[in-house]
Every structure is written in structure tokens, then in C-alpha cells.
Amino acid sequence: DAKTTQPPSMDCAEGRAANLPCNHSTISGNEYVYWYRQIHSQGPQYIIHGLKNNETNEMASLIITEDRKSSTLILPHATLRDTAVYYCIVKWNYGGSQGNLIFGKGTKLSVKP
Amino acid sequence: GAVVSQHPSRVICKSGTSVKIECRSLDFQATTMFWYRQFPKQSLMLMATSNEGSKATYEQGVEKDKFLINHASLTLSTLTVTSAHPEDSSFYICSAREIGGSYEQYFGPGTRLTVT
Numbered sequence: 001d002a003k004t005t006q007p008p009s010m011d012c013a014e015g016r017a018a019n020l021p022c023n024h025s026t027i028s029g030n031e032y033v034y035w036y037r038q039i040h041s042q043g044p045q046y047i048i049h050g051l052k053n054n055e056t057n058e059m060a061s062l063i064i065t066e067d068r069k070s071s072t073l074i075l076p077h078a079t080l081r082d083t084a085v086y087y088c089i090v091k092w093n094y095g096g097s098q099g100n101l102i103f104g105k106g107t108k109l110s111v112k113p
Numbered sequence: 114g115a116v117v118s119q120h121p122s123r124v125i126c127k128s129g130t131s132v133k134i135e136c137r138s139l140d141f142q143a144t145t146m147f148w149y150r151q152f153p154k155q156s157l158m159l160m161a162t163s164n165e166g167s168k169a170t171y172e173q174g175v176e177k178d179k180f181l182i183n184h185a186s187l188t189l190s191t192l193t194v195t196s197a198h199p200e201d202s203s204f205y206i207c208s209a210r211e212i213g214g215s216y217e218q219y220f221g222p223g224t225r226l227t228v229t
Contacts, residue, residue: 038157041204041223041225042222042223043117043119043206043208043220043221043222043223044157044206044208044220045220046217046218046219087156097162097170099210100147100159100162101147101159101208101218102159103149103156103157103158103159104156105156106156
């Protein structure tokens with residue numbers, strides 16, 4: 001079972017920041033927070049991951065609360081091409097079954113002009 | 114880097130026949146490859162995990178005799194859907210985990226299987 005809870009859908013205006021929340025209240029100390037997205041009829045695409053510190057890369061920022069029970073993925077300037085289903089996943093960062101990516105239902109983000 | 118390819122991207126087969134899907138890691142070696150299935154409007158569901166040279170580990174409810182997985186090399190895994198039925202029609206996605214890397218999983222573009 002997925003260990004995360006995400007809203008099923010969100011809208012965002014083009015050019016504005018998209019803030020996607022994720023609850024993972026049962027996260028264990030060794031589990032990382034990963035974000036992937038899936039554009040329609042394509043394979044998932046890695047976005048970002050983190051353990052406890054906030055992370056930023058060319059695609060997005062990841063803000064993890066101090067208690068690590070929730071996080072927010074921020075797309076700073078959403079474009080129409082960011083329309084996709086976004087998955088928040090918690091997992092161990094090593095090989096083995098606890099390191100497998102198990103997908104929940106995700107959040108369908110619709111970026112509107 | 115870290116590109117995973119799948120072939121074919123789309124296949125239509127008749128009920129009762131078998132179809133093979135290939136998954137290749139193009140620029141890295143993968144200790145572990147994963148096969149997922151995705152039905153319309155649903156999330157990805159992990160079917161099985163395969164390690165090079167070993168038997169695949171199937172998730173609960175996935176028939177190992179129906180979904181044959183071979184991971185013969187560090188860059189190739191195949192999924193064969195045997196005796197396909199219309200209910201096997203789905204989007205099949207593979208992913209690969211790099212040897213000695215940061216254990217990231219890279220995904221292929223998926224294969225759309227339609228069984229008529």
C-alpha cells in the first residue's frame with residue numbers, strides 16, 4: 001500500500017507557482033521522499049528527492065517539514081507542459097524491496113492558460 | 114544519460130497468442146529491472162522485480178506462468194505475456210536501477226498492448 005496521501009487533482013494558472021502537497025505521516029527515519037510525474041501515455045519521469053533538508057534542482061523545489069510528516073513539491077513557474085500526474089513516494093534509498101517505487105494515485109495537475 | 118528503451122512501443126495481438134516486450138538500459142548497467150502495469154485512469158502497479166541471472170520476484174496476485182520475465186544480461190529484460198486475453202490489454206512500463214549508483218530507478222516510455 002502507498003504510504004502517502006495526495007489530493008486527487010489541482011489546477012494552476014500558467015506562469016504561476018504550483019504547490020503540490022503530500023502527507024506521509026508514517027515515514028520512517030531511513031525513508032526518502034521522492035517525486036515523479038507521468039505525462040499522459042508516457043513513462044514516469046523523476047523530479048526530485050530528499051531526506052530531511054529542502055532540495056532544489058532545475059525542475060522543482062522540495063520542501064519537507066521538520067517532523068518529516070509532510071512535504072510540498074513546488075514548480076516555480078508552471079507551464080502547459082507541466083500538466084501531468086504527480087506522484088509522491090516514500091522509500092528506502094538502497095536496493096531491495098524496501099527500495100522499490102510503489103505508486104499511489106498521485107495528484108493530477110492541470111495547468112491552464 | 115540513464116535512458117531506458119522499450120520495444121515495441123505499441124502492439125496488437127490476437128487472443129491466445131504470446132507477445133514479448135523488451136526493456137533495455139542504453140547507457141548504464143542495471144542490477145535490477147522492474148515491470149509495471151497500468152490500466153486506464155489508474156496508477157502504476159508493480160508486477161515483478163528481476164535481478165540479472167536470477168528468477169524474477171512477482172508481486173502478490175501476478176501469475177508468474179502467464180507473465181514470463183527474463184533478465185539475461187545487465188542491459189536487457191524481457192516480459193512475455195503468454196496466452197494473452199483481452200483483459201491483459203494494458204500499458205506495460207519497465208524501469209531499471211543502476212549498478213552502484215544512487216539506486217535511482219529510470220523508466221522506459223511504456224508499451225501499449227491491445228489484445229483482440
